[in-house]
Amino acid sequence: MPNIASILKSEISRVARKEVRAEIETLKKASVQHRSAIAALRRQVIALEKELRNVAKGTARSARASEPEEAGEGEPKRRFSAGRLAAHRTKLGISAASYGQLVGVSGQTIYHWEQGKARPRAAQLESLAAVRGMGRQEVAQRLESN
Incomplete structure (x- = not known):
């Protein structure tokens, strides 16, 4: 049990x-x-x-x-676009150095802006805007006078 x-x-x-x-x-x-x-x-x-x-x-x-x-x-x-800058310069048919003369900077600076390696300052943006407002003939006259 x-x-x-x-x-x-x-x-x-x-x-x-x-x-x-x-x-x-x-x-x-x-x-x-x-x-x-x-x-x-x-x-x-x-x-x-x-x-x-x-x-x-x-x-x-x-x-x-x-x-x-x-x-x-x-x-x-003002806004900045590298592609638009290059397109505008091509449309005008001028070199980076000539475009730089219009803006008041060097051709190398224009090249760097177009490549996106640098950006313009506020004062330079105003110069760019002024150049964008110009036509092909006005640009040619301005370059000849310089």
């Missing part, structure tokens, strides 16, 4: 394991939910940090953009 103490002990162990298993399952489910919530919060923090950086960049850009407007006193803001 089996010992009643050992049977009771094995039965208590079995019931205890069953109870522990049930408790662990609920804890596992809670843990999975918490982990997914933490992951979602991390993604949200990353998105907010990215948005904050973009806003900070935007305010820095707008601050830089507003400074020349204040100093320029209503002058229109």
Whole structure:
């Protein structure tokens, strides 16, 4: 005959394991939910940090953009395109050195601007805008007079 103490002990162990298993399952489910919530919060923090950086960049850009407007006193803001500069010079049929004479810079500077290796300053942009407004005959007259 089996010992009643050992049977009771094995039965208590079995019931205890069953109870522990049930408790662990609920804890596992809670843990999975918490982990997914933490992951979602991390993604949200990353998105907010990215948005904050973009806003900070935007305010820095707008601050830089507003400074020349204040100093320029209503002058229109000029944009520069290397391809358009090269196309305009080709349209006029003149060399980089001649175009540089019109703008007030060297031919090498014009070449660097066209290649995108350098960008003109604000005063030079105004000179470029003035040259863009000229026609082929006016450019020829201006070059002959220099």
